[in-house]
Amino acid sequence: MSRLVDTVIAQAGAFLGDRITVNAALREQHSHGEDALPHAMPDAVAFPETADEISQLLALCHAHNVPVVPFGAGTSLEGHVTPVRGGITFDLSRMNAILEVNQDDMDCRVQPGVTRQQLNEHLRDQGLFFPVDPGSVCTIGGMCATRASGTAAVRYGTIRENVLGLTVALPDGRAIRTGGRVRKSATGYDLTHLFIGSEGTLGIITEITLKLHGIPESISSAVCQYDSMAGAVETVIAVMQAGIPVARIELIDDVQMGACIAYSKLEGLQAVPTLFLEFHGTPASVSEQAEQTEAIAVDFGGLGFRWAIDPAERAKLWQARHDAYWAALALKPGHRGMTTDAVVPISRLAEAILGVKEDIAASGLTAPLVGHVGDGNFHTIILVSDEPGAVERAFELDKKIVARALGLGGSASGEHGVGIGKRGFIEEEHGSEAIAVMRTLKSAIDPRGIMNPGKMFLN
Amino acid sequence: MSRLVDTVIAQAGAFLGDRITVNAALREQHSHGEDALPHAMPDAVAFPETADEISQLLALCHAHNVPVVPFGAGTSLEGHVTPVRGGITFDLSRMNAILEVNQDDMDCRVQPGVTRQQLNEHLRDQGLFFPVDPGSVCTIGGMCATRASGTAAVRYGTIRENVLGLTVALPDGRAIRTGGRVRKSATGYDLTHLFIGSEGTLGIITEITLKLHGIPESISSAVCQYDSMAGAVETVIAVMQAGIPVARIELIDDVQMGACIAYSKLEGLQAVPTLFLEFHGTPASVSEQAEQTEAIAVDFGGLGFRWAIDPAERAKLWQARHDAYWAALALKPGHRGMTTDAVVPISRLAEAILGVKEDIAASGLTAPLVGHVGDGNFHTIILVSDEPGAVERAFELDKKIVARALGLGGSASGEHGVGIGKRGFIEEEHGSEAIAVMRTLKSAIDPRGIMNPGKMFLN
Numbered sequence: 001m002s003r004l005v006d007t008v009i010a011q012a013g014a015f016l017g018d019r020i021t022v023n024a025a026l027r028e029q030h031s032h033g034e035d036a037l038p039h040a041m042p043d044a045v046a047f048p049e050t051a052d053e054i055s056q057l058l059a060l061c062h063a064h065n066v067p068v069v070p071f072g073a074g075t076s077l078e079g080h081v082t083p084v085r086g087g088i089t090f091d092l093s094r095m096n097a098i099l100e101v102n103q104d105d106m107d108c109r110v111q112p113g114v115t116r117q118q119l120n121e122h123l124r125d126q127g128l129f130f131p132v133d134p135g136s137v138c139t140i141g142g143m144c145a146t147r148a149s150g151t152a153a154v155r156y157g158t159i160r161e162n163v164l165g166l167t168v169a170l171p172d173g174r175a176i177r178t179g180g181r182v183r184k185s186a187t188g189y190d191l192t193h194l195f196i197g198s199e200g201t202l203g204i205i206t207e208i209t210l211k212l213h214g215i216p217e218s219i220s221s222a223v224c225q226y227d228s229m230a231g232a233v234e235t236v237i238a239v240m241q242a243g244i245p246v247a248r249i250e251l252i253d254d255v256q257m258g259a260c261i262a263y264s265k266l267e268g269l270q271a272v273p274t275l276f277l278e279f280h281g282t283p284a285s286v287s288e289q290a291e292q293t294e295a296i297a298v299d300f301g302g303l304g305f306r307w308a309i310d311p312a313e314r315a316k317l318w319q320a321r322h323d324a325y326w327a328a329l330a331l332k333p334g335h336r337g338m339t340t341d342a343v344v345p346i347s348r349l350a351e352a353i354l355g356v357k358e359d360i361a362a363s364g365l366t367a368p369l370v371g372h373v374g375d376g377n378f379h380t381i382i383l384v385s386d387e388p389g390a391v392e393r394a395f396e397l398d399k400k401i402v403a404r405a406l407g408l409g410g411s412a413s414g415e416h417g418v419g420i421g422k423r424g425f426i427e428e429e430h431g432s433e434a435i436a437v438m439r440t441l442k443s444a445i446d447p448r449g450i451m452n453p454g455k456m457f458l459n
Numbered sequence: 460m461s462r463l464v465d466t467v468i469a470q471a472g473a474f475l476g477d478r479i480t481v482n483a484a485l486r487e488q489h490s491h492g493e494d495a496l497p498h499a500m501p502d503a504v505a506f507p508e509t510a511d512e513i514s515q516l517l518a519l520c521h522a523h524n525v526p527v528v529p530f531g532a533g534t535s536l537e538g539h540v541t542p543v544r545g546g547i548t549f550d551l552s553r554m555n556a557i558l559e560v561n562q563d564d565m566d567c568r569v570q571p572g573v574t575r576q577q578l579n580e581h582l583r584d585q586g587l588f589f590p591v592d593p594g595s596v597c598t599i600g601g602m603c604a605t606r607a608s609g610t611a612a613v614r615y616g617t618i619r620e621n622v623l624g625l626t627v628a629l630p631d632g633r634a635i636r637t638g639g640r641v642r643k644s645a646t647g648y649d650l651t652h653l654f655i656g657s658e659g660t661l662g663i664i665t666e667i668t669l670k671l672h673g674i675p676e677s678i679s680s681a682v683c684q685y686d687s688m689a690g691a692v693e694t695v696i697a698v699m700q701a702g703i704p705v706a707r708i709e710l711i712d713d714v715q716m717g718a719c720i721a722y723s724k725l726e727g728l729q730a731v732p733t734l735f736l737e738f739h740g741t742p743a744s745v746s747e748q749a750e751q752t753e754a755i756a757v758d759f760g761g762l763g764f765r766w767a768i769d770p771a772e773r774a775k776l777w778q779a780r781h782d783a784y785w786a787a788l789a790l791k792p793g794h795r796g797m798t799t800d801a802v803v804p805i806s807r808l809a810e811a812i813l814g815v816k817e818d819i820a821a822s823g824l825t826a827p828l829v830g831h832v833g834d835g836n837f838h839t840i841i842l843v844s845d846e847p848g849a850v851e852r853a854f855e856l857d858k859k860i861v862a863r864a865l866g867l868g869g870s871a872s873g874e875h876g877v878g879i880g881k882r883g884f885i886e887e888e889h890g891s892e893a894i895a896v897m898r899t900l901k902s903a904i905d906p907r908g909i910m911n912p913g914k915m916f917l918n
Contacts, residue, residue, distance in 0.1 A: 108689055146645055147649075161620065175727050176890065182869055184619070186872040188888075188915070189657060193652035194648060197649055343643060345640045359771065392677050417646070431635065434637060
């Protein structure tokens, strides 16, 4: 008996040729992200190269009720790209053209498969950069779909604040433009922000217009260590309240710091709670920001700034921060990492993090903690052995961390999204009526429910 | 024969008492905003005092298919508050409580009828302020509904960037919370931004959680005059590209400057294109920003900065800017003012403004020009006599200005919204498919079409 998906695959072959495939190795590659959730294979993987091909293939899937899963770089941590109901995975990695850079308006148009590294490489000569920096090698399309942020969001905003407009292919294949190139507009519903964070459940983003920023004239970085976690967190709160425009302010706990020192061969630093800071601006403004911040840090028990002014030393420091995940893994060879994600109002940050440290201790697990603390956002990297029950224990701790954040007026995810992993939390966070409205929107835009089914909402 | 609306009015009396009224004078007061469009009376005006009362009254209107028009301070410039199909106007002015201010998190919760002046008055002692400044005495709820911005948006963002969460009463009376107190979240569809700018067509905003900012340690203002409009506009573009965080950068053309000099008794200034600037920060940073900006201004033909450092002089300067509308009216006693609104990418600003100046000249009308030019946004104040055909000629010029902005990749409104006046432009701006999606959302959330009918969309 022939399946509907086979009809789609056969018909799509007419315009995609061998760029739609049922090859087992490729299907396996597209059966998971970087999460600890069960894998599931798509029936086929397509590699569209134009928005028109995406629209054509969507129209086919729509006509035959075949599930659609958009796939960028596959770095999702919450199961977004896992085709839990099979169907066609749309791998967007070949749509990686930088279409236009407008230096005068400091904006650009890119295809969804462009990575942030690729974009910044391209922009460097023009004195511009794209500031949203989640650490991983991810695509701009994926960042939009999950509402990503990262270390520089405290200064430059998340992806939400850095997208001016989108082109989106709707579930039935129709294409729409949202937003535009203007910095603000008061006309019509804000479709741009509806699709940002929609996790592939409403359509496929086929083009993005991004805000860019001028590369700062001066950049300096510093590290400040603390005897206590409370002192480090209180420093962050005070810096934010003082309105100092820090470019990055990252917290690394004692366990993670020990891991980073060993992994990245950092010298002269202790395995104690630590802030990594970066300042952007004119030379005078950077000096002033740094002086103000150091004064606050010392007030809260900071053991003084250690500067990394020259680019090589600065790069080494931030590379160590970006390698935190690998450093954590190196603590327990043979273990996997499960990254948690939660965010709280900044006034509750000390309480949240100290509580989470207790939860970790009570669990008996090793889980170094890092945080984009200027936004109230923090992660733990739970190290998971291959013993029976280990994954379940890790999920148990994850649940406790999220529950704690929600109890403090926070959100179940600061930047990794809902996907499969956080579906059980969003009703508590948003309330049943708001979830009902979200479902109403989902049904209105995707009446057949073909777009990334099994994500965002519990059935 | 009894009308459905009479049933609603009678039943609402049970819980609103005399706070629902058919008084002719009150209905007349609620028959228009500050626009030049035809007035229309509501059947009744309600003055709810709680979110529950709003929900109850909405449920009644929903049950009886009676139109609903939310009304804040009535300062709309595009007909948003005109009850073109009658029904009940919800006047939210009594819901003007400031519910909570969190100094540590720099946020607050307010009811929709709070004005920005009231909020800033309340916050002053706490060292905080709310930066979105459209000039008029408007309510926070109305600002959310129209996606307002104003003079400080170039630095602090529009209302869109300063709302963390909302409580909304849906057309059938159900209440939802959107967003929250966290600075970022990656869970669920962005309902907050769907309601911001929805112009009362999707629900009534009953509570707003706002971001606040620390009052800057130092503020200084300057005026810079130019021989040519092009020099002034090019200065703005260069300042934005240099990444100087100006707090305000306002353009006033020769005609408006003449009006302001006369009306506000400004001494030592000429009726030539002029920039009003404001810098916020530490004393050192303010000095540096001002020096950098002045150097750019002089490069583009600016005749040097005139400083207004002491608070009284600064207040006088910005009062003159805020009184631009009244100054313009004083140019032609007996005329009304019709304010236009358009926004373009900043690289097209010189072209747009110089073109609009030609359009004004060709029209034979007097229309001083002002602009929040750091965002690419500008307004003209068309002076309209009471002669027959005068309003039509003004609308003709308005149309030309918008068409010119759209032709340059701009938007039909930077901050005044669509309402009735701009309905004819949004399909050209967004494309028919995007408008179809907006209508789909409208139908999904307001299936009976009771919410502010006749606004945003052409029938």
